[in-house]
Amino acid sequence: MGVVFFVLLAAAGTRATPSVMMLPLEKQFGWSRSTISLAISINLALYGLAGPFAAAAMQRFGVRPTVLAALATLAAGVGLSSMMTEPWQMVLIWGVMVGSATGVAALTLSATIVNRWFTTHRGLAMGILTASSATGQLVFLPFLASLSEHFGWRPVVFVVAGAAAIVLPLVAWLLPERPADMSLRPVGETAEMPPGVVPAPKNPIKLAFGTLATASKTRDFWLLFFSFFVCGASTNGYVGTHLIAMCSDYGMTQVQGATLLAAMGVFDLFGTTLSGWLSDRFNARVLLFWYYGLRGLSLIYLPYAFGIDFFGLPLFAVFYGLDWIATVPPTVRLATDVYGKESAPIVFGWIVAGHQLGAAFAALGGGMLRSSLGSYTIATMISGGLCLVAALTVLRINRAGRSMGVAAT
Incomplete structure (x- = not known):
């Protein structure tokens, strides 16, 4: 748990870095926010x-070799980005190399570790590991924003590359x-329980697509996929990418915007851990209903928060922060309940793909709407509305309480 927590922390800090680099790159190279948003x-x-594919590779080659390869790619890619001068270079390095590597050190790694090492308290364990993303923001963002503001964006990438390299040993x-x-x-x-069966090694690509083929025939998969699409669109895709730039539109500095994100990270550290504890004890569908509903209301409130002197943004930071990625533990719980302990990490990997497709949609769409309309208000309202739709959708997941295994041969 401790080792994986640090791996996820380093990956979270890396994923948060482009939001700190957006304004300096815009200033130095004249790249538009929509161009930078494309890479993100x-x-x-x-x-x-x-x-x-990462989850399947962990079954085929092992967790340690897979994670080591990802961290090495991450450190090398981030370090190379210090030499970029053209938009295509940012797309290649931060888009392709870093995006693929962080996909290994992500939620599917958490789900794999939790399902292998825990029979009880899985929700709490998943909550703690998921909270490492919040801790990554807390540790990295204010420091990186201050470093960027005083010394430029290149020292930022050296620090992030070094953090990934430190986790390797x-x-x-x-x-x-x-x-x-x-x-x-x-x-x-307990000693009376039969030992778990280690699945025979299989081709990771065949295993990943075979699991998808089986799971995609069920309605629950698509309900989980859609809800996590909205989750990604409303968190690291929109707020995680654009909040610092949004704050600058209202006269705030990069450090102030990053500090706001970090404050949200503090609350999410508690909120996601608590969510894991709750998912061990209460109906996961009901928890998700409240999480998406409250997140949607928080986002709809955000444009008005900038006009309220003292309580505006702090109030948003508390409610939105507690809910930032609290959806992960109950979503993993539902995936495990429906698809079984061994297949759940791979099924959840495809659900996370939906999360990140939603994030990509919001990152690009938010940048395009800001460039064309001159503000983020419409994009924020759309994000909040999608959360309210997801709150109703999740109530239909696994209503029959069934459990099925998904095996790809």
Whole structure:
């Protein structure tokens, strides 16, 4: 748990970096926000699309080799971006290389670890690992924004590349494959319970697509996929990408905008961990209804928050921050309930692909609407409205309470 927490923290800091770089790149090279948003949207899309293949690769090659390859690619790609001078270079490096690598060190890694190492308390464990994304924002964003403001964007990428490189030896030395490798049982598994069966190695591409073919025939998959599409569109796709730039439209500095995001990260650290605890005890559908509904109302409130002197943005930061990625633990719970312990990480990987396609849609769409309309108000309202639709949609997931296994041969 500790090692994977640091891996996810470094990846989260890397994913948050383009939002800090947007204004400096716009100033130095004259790139428009829609151009920069294109690279970010490709990053977000590949981050999600890599998930199911990463989960399948972890089954075929092992968690440690897969994560090591991703971290090495991440460190190299971010370091190379210090030399970019053209928009296509940002698209190639930050869009393709970094997007694919962070897709491995992401939610599918969390789901794989939780399902292997926990029989009980899975929701709480998933909440803690998911909260590492919030901690990544908390640790990196204000510092990176201050560094960018005083020294430019290039020192920012060196710091982020170094953070990814530092995590490499932790994974190499301290990350075991399964509890049995250390003569342990998963948390909550008693000696009387039969040991889990390790699935036979399979071609990761065939496994990922085979699982998708089976899961996509069920209505629950598409309900989960749509709800997570909205989740991505309303979090790291829109707010995570554009909030700092949005704050600058209202006369705030980059550091102030990054500090607001970091404050939201603090609240999400508690909110997502609490969400994991709640998902072990309460109906996951009902939890998701409240999470999406409150997030939608928070976003609809956001344009008005800038006009309220003291309570405006702090109130938004509290409610939106508590709900930032609180949707993850109950979504993993529903995926595991419906598709089984072994297949759930790969199915969830495809659901995360929907999350990141939504994020890419919002990152690009938000930038285009800002460039054409001169403000983010319409984009914010659209994002909030989608959350309210998702709040009603999630109530129909797994209503029969069935459980099915998904096996790809």
